[in-house]
Amino acid sequence: MLGAGIAGLSCARRLSERGHRVTLFDKSRGPSGRAATRREDGWSCDHGAQYFTARTPEFAQAVAQWCAAGVCQPWFPSLRVFGPAPRGPRPAPAPQRYVGMPHMSALGRWLAQGLDLRLWHTVTELRRGEGGWALRSGEHGWHGESFDSVLLALPPAQARALIQPIDPELAGGTEPDPMEPCWCAMAVYDADPLPEVEGAFVNQGPLSWVCADHRKPGRQGPCCWVLHAGPDWSRAHIDASPAEVGAWMLEAFADLGARGTPRQVTVHRWLYARGAREPAPGMIWQAQAGLGLAGDWLAGGRIEGAWRSGRALADALG
Ligand SMILES: Cc1cc2nc3c(=O)[nH]c(=O)nc-3n(C[C@H](O)[C@H](O)[C@H](O)COP(=O)(O)OP(=O)(O)OC[C@H]3O[C@@H](n4cnc5c(N)ncnc54)[C@H](O)[C@@H]3O)c2cc1C
Structure with missing residues (x-):
């Protein structure tokens, strides 16, 4: 599994729960992807996703569990609007907002618990051979193990760069890029x-x-x-x-x-x-090749979309 954002983590967790052996690679220093927190000397702040909402019953159920575990909390900000409201119908009132506790990146750290997570692995090449899928990272070269399937939970441009040499048709399917x-x-x-x-x-x-x-x-x-x-x-x-x-x-x-x-x-x-593709396919899974794609951009955007996309891909693998 490539990418330890919310999509990759939700996919990896579900696959692990079902008995699959999953190795998760991410180029960053910590999990959580764009549900991110910047830490500097003496201060820190959420610089990616600011909060999240739960619009579907299945995600609301997961969020309730995260809240019970202290990983997130409802947020009741008093929000202003500056400047003219955009033209068009008035948007529906926003559902309950939640924030990660004590930071947004707590979501990723929580979901990563117990997973085999390899950080500082920027995957630069994928290759399919007789023994399965092999991958190379910029930091560590070719990884020793090979895998039955490779799942990319990355923004489309980053996924495209990796799959273009092995499956140009699938790479083309990531266009138009909504991000x-x-x-x-x-x-x-x-x-x-x-x-x-x-x-x-x-x-x-x-x-x-x-x-x-x-x-x-x-x-x-x-x-x-x-x-x-x-x-x-x-x-x-x-x-x-x-x-x-x-x-x-x-x-x-x-x-x-x-x-x-x-x-x-x-x-x-x-x-x-x-950004998100319309209509949202949820995920892409090519069973014969053992190649899958997940991410917010395939499931309506947002943290909720990322989580749901990862789950959908795991469910497709069975
Ligand atoms: C500024 C900003 C504001 C936002 N505000 C909100 C908001 O208020 N509410 C909301 O719900 N959502 C918001 N979002 C969107 C939300 O953050 C995303 O929808 C969600 O986090 C995407 O998760 P993901 O797992 O699909 O992708 P990502 O979080 O992007 O995860 C992809 C992971 O892949 C890794 N990666 C990339 N390339 C490679 C490679 N070659 N090798 C190894 N690893 C790689 C990255 O390091 C990353 O960890 C915001 C995003 C941003 C940036």
Whole structure:
């Protein structure tokens, strides 16, 4: 299994529960993928997924179990909207929001418990031979074991790069690629620059979302605001320098009323932040080849989609 985000983890857990032997490879230093938490000296904050919702009974059941285990908690923020509401029908009221406890990455750490997880393995090549699937990582070369099946729980561009040389038709099936980029700025302050706001959707200028991360439940540490830029602005400035992007995003934050100067600003570029195929097939499984794909982009997006896609792929394997 490649990718220890929520999709890969939910797939690996379900397969393990059913008696399959699963080895999970991820290029990062920890599990959880885009349900991510940035840790720096003296502060940390959720810089990927900000919260999650449960719109289907099966995911609501899993979330109830996670809450009972203390891995997440309902979140009742008072959210503002800046700028004109987008045209079209009013969106339905959002379902209950949840946040990972004490950070979003707690979800991935919880799901990874007991799994054979190999971190720092950036898989760069897959090969199918007589003994099964072999894989090579940039850090460790060819892996000693071979596998009956290879399952890729990756954003489509990253999956495509690996399957193009072995199955160009399947690689072509990952197009059109729905993923949108997102520039994220994390700003640490000595005094809260916008104490009257907890979080907000922003429909003006570069920003799309701002949130006082330190005021989410269970967070400790200094005042840290997370700013997300919208997909169009992020795409238009995709090659700008992080320093420039950070400055522009802070200017836009000041336009919302934020006061003062942060003592530290860290900028992260998500190349593949969000997006989902329509109609959503849920997952892709080629039984004869032993090759499968999962991920949020195949199941409606969001953390819920990732979790459901991983489960669907595991169920297809039986
Ligand atoms: C800025 C931002 C805001 C978001 N906000 C929300 C939100 O508020 N609510 C919500 O529900 N969702 C939100 N999302 C989306 C949510 O984070 C995703 O839908 C979900 O986490 C995707 O999970 P996944 O397992 O499909 O993919 P990922 O989490 O991307 O997992 C893929 C994994 O594969 C690994 N990987 C990639 N290439 C390789 C390779 N070659 N070899 C080995 N490993 C590899 C990566 O390190 C990663 O861990 C947001 C995402 C972003 C980025």
